[in-house]
Amino acid sequence: DAGVTQSPTHLIKTRGQHVTLRCSPISGHKSVSWYQQVLGQGPQFIFQYYEKEERGRGNFPDRFSARQFPNYSSELNVNALLLGDSALYLCASSGGQGMGNQPQHFGDGTRLSIL
Amino acid sequence: DAKTTQPTSMDCAEGRAANLPCNHSTISGNEYVYWYRQIHSQGPQYIIHGLKNNETNEMASLIITEDRKSSTLILPHATLRDTAVYYCIVRPEGGGSQGNLIFGKGTKLSVKP
Numbered sequence: 001d002a003g004v005t006q007s008p009t010h011l012i013k014t015r016g017q018h019v020t021l022r023c024s025p026i027s028g029h030k031s032v033s034w035y036q037q038v039l040g041q042g043p044q045f046i047f048q049y050y051e052k053e054e055r056g057r058g059n060f061p062d063r064f065s066a067r068q069f070p071n072y073s074s075e076l077n078v079n080a081l082l083l084g085d086s087a088l089y090l091c092a093s094s095g096g097q098g099m100g101n102q103p104q105h106f107g108d109g110t111r112l113s114i115l
Numbered sequence: 116d117a118k119t120t121q122p123t124s125m126d127c128a129e130g131r132a133a134n135l136p137c138n139h140s141t142i143s144g145n146e147y148v149y150w151y152r153q154i155h156s157q158g159p160q161y162i163i164h165g166l167k168n169n170e171t172n173e174m175a176s177l178i179i180t181e182d183r184k185s186s187t188l189i190l191p192h193a194t195l196r197d198t199a200v201y202y203c204i205v206r207p208e209g210g211g212s213q214g215n216l217i218f219g220k221g222t223k224l225s226v227k228p
Contacts (some may be wrong), residue, residue, distance in 0.1 A: 004158075033215060042202060042218025043159065056215055090158050092216075101147060101166070101208065104216060106158035 002027065004107035006091050012113045013081050021076045021110045025093030031055075032074040033104060034066055035090040043090055049074055050096075086114045118142065119203045124223040127197075133190040135222055137203030140184045145208040148179060149216065150188045152199040152224075159202065159218075162188065193226045200224075 005024045013019050025032050031050045035043035048056035049068035068074045072093075078085055088111050092104035120138040127133040139148065147166050151159040163170055163177045165186075170177045176189040190197055202221040207214065 035216075042220055043216070045215035045217070048215055058215065092158075101164075103149070103161045103164060105161055106151075108156075108158045 004091055004093050004105055006089075006107040006110050008110060009108070010111045010113075012115060014115050015081055015083060017081050018077065018079045019081060019112060021078075021089050021091075021112070023074045023076070023091030023093075023107060025072050025074070025091075026105055029093035029095050029105075030072050031094045031096065031102075032068055032072065033092045033094075034074070034076045035092065035106075036060070037088040037090060037109070038084075038086070043088075046076070081114050083114050085112065087112060118205045118217070119219055121201075121203050121219065121222045123220070124225070126225050126227055127190075127193045129195060129226055129228050130192055133193040133197065133224060133226070135188040135190075135201050135203075135224065136185065137187070138185045139203070139205050142183050142205050143207070146205045147208070148177065148183075148186050149204040149206050150175070150177065151202045151204065151216075151218075152197075153202070153221070154196075154199045162201075164206075193224075195226050195228065198224060198226045 007022045033048040034046040037043040045058040047066045052068045063079045066076045088109040090109045092106045094102045094104045149164040150162040153159045165177045179186045200221040
């Protein structure tokens, strides 16, 4: 079975641009979460979506937004890119509403570099 | 902030058991203990989770102390491919922001020939 897939795998942008990252969850999973991982740190929670609605948000500025589609795939959008946005962006999916007893399964991420 | 404390790094000989400790002294009754690992340039891989009882699957065993204030992840026969950063995470039962994973810095496990 296919796991969580993310595209693109690598991306280079310049400051001030915007970017859209895409995620397809494991078949049957309805909850998608996004994380940011800067070099040398553990992943940090950005958003969680379930049934096309935002169910959780981490401590990130409004430049970050996301949405979930009827097929449960998701997009993460970042506007007005800053150098500090350079990171690995990870998508994770889980069954149900992402409750504590349901593991999240991660894709291999999109490596975003800002020049 | 992460609610867990792990050693920064550990070494293990290939073929031997790797025992990775984790302290979570402030864990609440409805919080699960999760373990993930991350091999360089890949996304975190789910290993195992538990609430109160010890758990075992094809990858590892999770031993949780009776007071739930600490746990140990056991890889019974470590191989070179088990070299990775291992994250111990406590996660509430609720969903949404409560259900997200809060990662610390983890333990860098190096399996040596």
